[in-house]
Structure formats: C-alpha cells, structure tokens
Amino acid sequence: MPEATPFKIPESVLVVIHTPELQVLLIERADHPGYWQSVTGSLDQPDEALAEAAWREVREETGFAAGTLRDWGLANIYEIYPHWRHRYAPGVTQNTEHVFGLCLPQADTPRLSPREHTAFVWLPYQEAADRCFSPSNAEAILQLPRYTPGASVQAR
Template identity: 45%
Template sequence: MAYKKPESALVVLYDQHHRVLLLQRKDDPTFWQSVTGALEEGELPIETAYREVAEEIGIDAKAHGFKLKDHCKQNKYEIRSRWLHRYPPGTVFNTENVFSLQIDSALPLVLTEHLQYQWVSKEQALARLWSPSNKEAVSLFVPSVP
C-alpha cells in the first residue's frame, strides 16, 4: 500500500442560497465533512482541490465555470489515531490547505466515497461537522445569508 502524503486540501462547498454541502463518511457514519483529500505526488494544493471535488461529488468545477477560492490558509492538525496507518511511519500531523467553492445545488451529485450528502444552513453545518478546522473554514469562508 502506498502511504498518503500528510498534506491535504479542504474544500468547503456552498450553494447560491448559502447552504453548506456536508458529506457523511462511509468508514465513520458519525463523521460529516466537506470535500477533502491528500495531495498526490507533484500536485499543487489547488489541483488537489479541483480533483477531489470531481472525485468525491462528480462535479468538474472548471467545466462548469466554478472557480475555487484559495484562502491562503493552512491548518496543522493531529491525524486521528484510526487513520495513522495510512501515512508514513512516525507521521502524526497533517497540513491542510483551505479552499471554498460556490456551486449550483441543482446540479446532480455523484458520491463515490460517502454514504450521503445534505445541503444545510451554515449554523447546521457548524453543529454537525466533526473537524475543528472544517468548522472554522465554514465559519470564516461561507457567506452568511443576506
């Protein structure tokens, strides 16, 4: 098994109504999150962000004219113990690059790595998200309803 690189992209997705897209993990149904994934060898964080959106929800953002916003923010967090085996031995921390993306919620989503998705209010997202860095990104980068 190839180890994951301990650097990732987090993409907070929201729609034209300022609702946040939440994804329920298959390997931990109590864990709701935004799109996220590890950088592949030679990949820039923004490339990872676009790739992960396409892989996890089936939306080619560039083809739809959606532009990722790079918040030039990195979070460093301790990797959950249940996932440490995915990283090189001795790796404890991951560096996360934060992005956001507004998409049209009328577009059909195709899930490949999650059980289900829900469009929820910003407040509901903040209450349900597991990851502190994901909560912070929603809080900071999803516009409030006017």
C-alpha cells in the first residue's frame, strides 16, 4: 500500500536571487503558467534551520550552490491560496514565510526542474516586483535595495 503524502508544514522560505546591480531572477511555475516568483518552499521538518531550507530550495529549483545568502529578518504571514490548501493539514489557512536574499556575482542560467518551473527571466528589481503574482514576493523584491550593501539604485 503506498505511503500517504505528508502535509506541508505551514512555514516556508522565500529567496530573492539577485545580482549586485539589483537584477532579480524570476521563475515561472509549471502548475500555473504566468505565475512568476522567486525561489520558495516549505520546511521539510519543523526543526529544519531556515538557512538550510533556503539553500536546499535554491539548489532544488535553480541548481545554484554558491553566492552570498542573507537572512533579511523578515517574516510574512499570509493566507494560503484556497487552491493550494489541500496540501496542508485540515484547518491550516496561513503560512509564515521567512525572507532571504541570495546575491550572485552576475546573472546566470539556472537549471530548472521542469515539473516545478518552465522558464526564467532576469529583470531589474522594480520590473521583477511588477511581474510577481504573490504580493509578499513583490514586496520583498521592492525591499532589495535596503538589504543589498553597496547596491546602486537607479530611479524608475
């Protein structure tokens, strides 16, 4: 008899991958074409360290294994979209998302998992925020200049 799939933990990481020039990587969800996002994913275990979860998700979703990871010390609590609630235990309606930034020296080509993501794009941070389907992801991207030491920000 197949083992039941465990429910997702309602705690996740969001990793804004960017360059020093504030170019941001967005990836398109395979299960929802047109939904562009940063790297994101739930903890695998309740006691998994947030930074470990962030690196795991970055490796799984992009293949990147280097760069400067920073915990921004931000957490968003949001309502889980109704069409994704079946992944969580009955009655769970909110998720806590911890925000990280990962600075790469330059824009690079990610190795996408086709079952999760179908396309990628590097955009200036304001354009990336505009393209995100998730309000918390867009807001995190707009915070990028605040959390990127030495970044030069051009007016929009």
